Amino acid sequence: MNEHTTEESGRLRAHIDLPALRANVRALRERLTGGAALMAVVKADAYGHGLLPCAREARAAGAAWLGAATPEEALALRADGDTGRVLCWLWTPNGPWRGAVAQDIDVSASAPWALDAAVAAAHATGRTARVHLKIDTGLGRSGCAPRDWPALCAAARAAEATGAITVAGLWSHFACADEPGHPSIAAQQTAFTEALEIADRAGLRPEVRHFANSPATLTLPATHYDLVRTGISVYGLSPSPEIGTSEDFGLRPVMTLRAALAGVKRVPGGHGVSYGHQYTTPGETTLALVPAGYADGIPRHASGSGPVLVAGKWRTIAGRVAMDQFVVDLGGDTAEAGDEAVLFGPGDRGEPTAEDWARATGTIGYEIVTRVGHRVPRVHHGETRT
Template identity: 75%
Template sequence: MTETAMRARATIDLAAVRSNVRALRARAPRAEIMAVVKADAYGHGAVRCARAAREAGATWLGTALPEEALALRAAGDTGRLMCWLWTPGGPWREAVEQDVDVSVSGMWALREAVAAARACGRTARVQLKVDTGLGRNGCQPADWAELVGAARAAEAEGTVRVTGVWSHFACADEPGHPSIAAQLEVFRAALAVAESAGLDPEVRHHCNTPALLTLPEAHFDLVRAGIGIYGVSPSPEIGAPEDFGLRPAMTLEASVASVKRVPGGHGVSYGHQYTTPGETTLALVPVGYADGIPRHASGGGPVLIAGKWRTVAGRIAMDQFVVDLGGDAAQVGETAVLFGPGDRGEPTAEDWARATGTIAYEIVTRIGTRVPRVYRDECADTGMNQCADTGGAT
């Protein structure tokens, strides 16, 4: 797909992904790193980003759904791989057969893992999750000893190998929040219970990206890097991507589909929430909420057209939105940059997050399948300036 022929595309810089993994590894030099590639690598493309992360030294991959983990196996990944969001009746057997580490937060899940192991004649790799205070998945501390004891018994019979003990922070993106120290205390107590029961996990892990960046005392054996791998800061309170040597990997662009002069007082888009203040030029950008552009950004979403930062005029529709260029001109087919690293003065995903009252995670993850992903290597490791298109849509 050539740039002039595109309606829209999300260009993924794989060199940036690799560089980000290396920068995050440097922040946790004594721990292994897991590249979290759930939700199609936060919208960036799981298979290609997983490969790039592996090349940069990620020894583990992490997914939420078992289907995501099995898709990585089908694509040829053979390294350590963990999946944590399970429901009764899920593909436990397939995961055990494919050597996926499965997360267990309660007795029902341990029973499913044991049954799957018996059915396929393989030992299930199990990671026990304790709820240290996030209040989502994870075993409550009051029930932890029972789960640990049952897992140890399953180890003794050979159906299970407990490869990890883990948890997740609730407020690591708020430095100094009192829950952080409280969760670490609960986690250390849970590790002591597991050790006293005879468990010897390969990895203990609690850190997500913000904790990786700010809590070296919580690195343990493994850190889970999610949004940071894609060059997005977990929160403005922690710092901007460049503060940690990170570079945003996704650039979202569209080709201007229409440019026209209109008189003052002309209504724009549904509901006429915007009317032109005077004679002006309107540009039509052919992406909308069906492509993952937040409708909440109506009237405020930023976009770079003809070298200047503009904002969406009126409502964002399913397939398109309008920008008022004022007295400026643009050409049909010209590139509109919705967000990127910011090098060319374009908005970033964080700018869109601010415009919509959300987080940058959501901005990049919600870009839909109608927008093809195009993979490029900026050759940052070799000092080359040329980019190479290394693939088409996913």
């Protein structure tokens, strides 16, 4: 168990199946082509699963790289004793560039100011900064605009010549790899090929070229290059129902969210339930109180739609989700306070999955797991290191 779990935290827990995470990493590695290595992306507290335990297990299963969005995440990995390759990509001008370079963290640059920051950090620390140049091939978020790419490559090569940096990587990110056949996929592949050619003419010889996210890793082997960046698939969720289910790819969901019922009572027909009385009991029935709400990350828009396994059956949230609790109508079934309610899990015990919640609430599985709040203890099972 995770050391942060306490006896008082039994109302709601996120159980994290670390053997499943390791198996997912191994299954993803088996799909790689051309000798590509795997990066396990552990941003956003490992997609809500717990940054440090999941990072350790991904390493144990053969992840050659870890990926972090924020510098704080990357530095936390180093503080935990991780000495392998870590890439951090979400930078601002006043970020801890010096600390990252001092800790041998690979950094990303999409513009001259970021390259200058990496060079300054290298000078300040006396270390060579490892930089990954990012090209915007069509996602329209971070990344150098194609018209500015030749100048950025030239500036990076000049900085390399001084010994301040080494261009360790060239990379980009897909916009629609989770939508098979989307025209942007081929367009982005062409743009990336052109960007690599420009970098080569500028004299850059990167250690790794990387483009593939989880959906591209699973469905576009030509985009594996030297490294793939797998995020949601590490945690056993499919990036999109359109490309296949978790089971289709040999992946197992890692998180199971369980609660202990906080109360059970009989009420008459016509009884209003939760704020606004959006649900009224159709007849005499049994109501069960689940002590989880939007402060824990349960979507408020799951009101009247979120699925829960209680007393051996799927139930639907009755009425509005409140800050700390919601209600399910058990009909003619019975339960007792303390009985288990399973909000989502792998699905092999009949419980809903995160994808079921995503469908019920009009979102994606990524959001369901990452929004589980910090007041919900993570209980990590099957760690290889204690």
